[in-house]
Amino acid sequence: MSGLLKIVVFCLTFAVLASAQGADSVNLLIMIEDADKNSIPRNSQINKRVHASISQQLNQVADVYDETSLTLGNLKQSRKYRTDAELIDIARSITRPPIDLVVVLNTYASVTTNQYAKNARARVAAKILNPKSGQLLDNFEVQSPRTWSIPYACNKQSCILEEIGDEAKVLGDELGLVLAEKLNWLINGDTPVQKTTDDTLIVNDYYLEFDGFSPQDMANIEEYLLLFSGYISHRPTQQRHTRTTLLYRSTSGTAKLSRNILKLLEELTMRATINFYDNNFNVKRITFRGENPNRDIAEGW
Known part of the structure; x- marks a missing residue:
């Protein structure tokens, strides 16, 4: 399966998950x-x-x-x-x-x-x-x-x-x-009934820190960040060889964004720990001896 087709499937998967998951309370x-x-x-x-x-x-x-x-x-x-x-x-x-x-x-x-x-x-x-x-x-x-x-x-x-x-x-x-x-x-918004997702018109600024990810990893990750529902914009606030911090602006709540990041890591076959505090997500890469961390997005699909 091509990388583009996989991303389309990934996007549809997120749409299904969005309707199936409960809403974040405010x-x-x-x-x-x-x-x-x-x-x-x-x-x-x-x-x-x-x-x-x-x-x-x-x-x-x-x-x-x-x-x-x-x-x-x-x-x-x-x-x-x-x-x-x-x-x-x-x-x-x-x-x-x-x-x-x-x-x-x-x-x-x-x-x-x-x-x-x-x-x-x-x-x-x-x-x-x-x-x-x-x-x-x-x-x-x-x-x-x-x-x-x-x-x-x-x-x-x-x-x-x-x-x-x-x-x-x-x-x-x-x-x-x-x-x-x-x-x-x-x-x-203008919907008088209870929503079925946790997207709102409230714009949230999140800081996503990816630790241990190469520039190629980040290029792959950013392709998926654009697909998250509620996405508005993102830009880097710090970039080093293996650490990148993004200011990620979205209408999604923290629970939904956390689920999406977990799904992203699963799709890219990347292992990481995720820590959240305030409006900051810290995603720390886990690698194993002999493993090639720079996996191409289309490899094996």
Whole structure:
């Protein structure tokens, strides 16, 4: 069988595998950024109500995890005034389960008092990030009518928190619905039903490091990388005689990409170990004494 025909058969095999395998779930973390001193601190009951409202909406689209539960025992809890950089670093540090997307929330509220009335206003902003690549995927914000009146006698902090919290919860419900629609599009495109593969519209950047593979090996491997479903582009970030690192851009999830790499090695009769962490795949060649590692792609077919 010619090398070209074998690649065609290989491509069809991947199409069958794609429909037979289950979908990757999207693991989502909702985090509150309060580095801006004008924003409401993350431990405020206002933010807790906003967080709960949005979590309820997004849980219909993705697997939403609780930050405290995942970081308890490893990271310092109840920190305030956290920046984007800290939030992304925390999301990247979580590996069980790995976090695919982060929704970052900012909540703002203010109360103004004059001689006869007390008015409040609130705003909640959110952005969707890919923590592995740092890519901004989308953003949106909702706000209350220009102002709304609260009881003039509402002077205690508990009263103000309750009044603003009620409005903030409504804003959280509204924002959650919008974010759910945006996430559904990113994950499923315009298909309203559950997908049968783990390809999404979310673009993932992977670093594929091939250790112990010759330039001829890499030429053969790259022919197959182009065939993987979800493929967008790739380019080398490091090339040495027996080590090549590729920046591989794809809409496939990690589980599917891992399966495809295993199938690729099987098709090329190459033995290797595969290690995965964060968004990095390390593929290390295993050779045996007397074995010729530079096998031609069409040899024996």
